[in-house]
Amino acid sequence: MRESIWWTVSIACAVVMVLLLSLHMGIMHLAGLLNVLGLNLGDVRAFSAVVARGKNPVQMVVYVIFLAVALYHGLYGLRGILLEVTQNRRWEVTITGLLFLAGIAAFVYGTYVTVKTFTG
Amino acid sequence: MLAEDQKKVVFRIFRFNSGDGGAPRFQEYTVPVQKGMTVLDGLVYIKENLDGTIAYRSSCRMGICGSCGMIINGFPQLACQTQILHLESQVVEVRPLSNYPVIKDVVPDLSSLMRNHTAVRPYIIRLDDEKERPTREYLQSPQELEAYLQFAYCIKCGLCLAACPTVATDASFLGPQALAAAYRYIADSRDSGMEARAPILDTPHGVWRCHFAGACTEACPKGVDPALAIQLLKRALVLRTLRLARVQAPAPVAPPLAPAPRPDIPKAPEPTVALVREQKSEGVEERRS
Structure with a gap:
């Protein structure tokens, strides 16, 4: 498949990550600023608030999306580094395959933990 | 002393x-x-x-x-x-x-430079047969010329590859010279070779391997900016992949010159030499027959 497709997806993932991380930073660390803007979220870092967010289905979906895009972006970058020092087509296919499997495994495990938190 | x-x-x-x-x-x-x-x-x-x-x-x-x-x-x-x-x-x-x-x-030994340069097909590619059987010159505006002109100044000295940190680690990387040459032709309004070059450029060791260090641009003795060419090439390939690229027909050939006759200038006389030649050849034909 065209490399430009993988690259474009990687950039799109970076954009999603920036958006979600901005949201995270805003909610978790810029409460004072949000207060000034008239948005009072309460004590978002209290244990009860963390547990409540864990039970929120929207939060769970956002976590899973973040997990997916971060894994893709990170593993695509790692693949780029490894392919740069690999001059053999067979190794290239092997590296891509192994990283794909590692990504799937990490995604399944991460999703399991997120869903377990939501349902547990 | x-x-x-x-x-x-x-x-x-x-x-x-x-x-x-x-x-x-x-x-x-x-x-x-x-x-x-x-x-x-x-x-x-x-x-x-x-x-x-x-x-x-x-x-x-x-x-x-x-x-x-x-x-x-x-x-x-x-x-x-x-x-x-x-x-x-x-x-x-x-x-x-x-x-x-x-x-x-x-x-x-500059063989790798020449090999990569040749691989990107650094010449005008057209789907019509105007290039094979040219009739007239291509029509290209100064703005269209400007789009690729600076990249055409490459003298293939190979300094950019010597400066490139990616070439140092990835021997299969096409390198800034070849990629800039590819963009020079892709940006040329007379060319329609994007589809022919994309399989060479759109690969892990093609345009995507560039880390944008910019050392190639700094080293170029002719003021060419290969790093810019590579970024523009990336944009062109992504737009092509997303089917957002503006499809443009390659530059047509120039229309024949047909100046309007000016009334203040008298019409040129008939070419007498050609007439004499024609008469002579007719005479020869008559004698033969």
Whole structure:
């Protein structure tokens, strides 16, 4: 498949990550600023608030999306580094395959933990 | 005794012969230098007066042929364009271009440069047969020319590949010269070869391997900006993949010149010479028959 497709997806993932991380930073660390803007979220870092967010289905979906895009972006970058020092087509296919499997495994495990938190 | 405007500079030259299997080493020569002397002039002086065995490549001596690329005091430069006194150093270290095999002394083997350059099909590709059987010149506006002109100034000296940190780690990388050459033709309004070049460019070792270090642009002696060409090439490939690229027909051939007759200028007389020739040939035909 065209490399430009993988690259474009990687950039799109970076954009999603920036958006979600901005949201995270805003909610978790810029409460004072949000207060000034008239948005009072309460004590978002209290244990009860963390547990409540864990039970929120929207939060769970956002976590899973973040997990997916971060894994893709990170593993695509790692693949780029490894392919740069690999001059053999067979190794290239092997590296891509192994990283794909590692990504799937990490995604399944991460999703399991997120869903377990939501349902547990 | 040296003239007042003459200095002595030590040339520290990389010596190696791939044929004799000896270890590489540096050899020093003291060269009298005066204002205006280039590193190439220094090498010529050494070869003619001190050591006829040193090998270097040169041709035009004016920054056009791109033959005399070498690492001078740690930076890839053309020897013919580098003034010795401008280096402001008592020692001029001359090494062969990095990222190429060395044939002898400061003569690199530029085969990889030429191979990659050829791979991107650096010529106008058209789907019609105007190129095979040309009828008239292509029509191209000054703005369309401007889109690729600076990339057409490449002299294939190979300095950009010597400066590129990615070429140093990835031998399969096409390199800034070939990628800039590809963009030069893709941006040319007469060309329609994007589909032919994309399978070569849109690969892990193609355009996507560039880290945008920008060393190629800094090294280019002709002011070409290969790093910019590569970024523009990335954009073109992504737009093509997303099917957002503006499909544009290649430049047409120019319409035939048909100036409107001016009433104040009388019509040219009939070509009498041709008429005489025609009459003569008719006469010959009649006699034959």
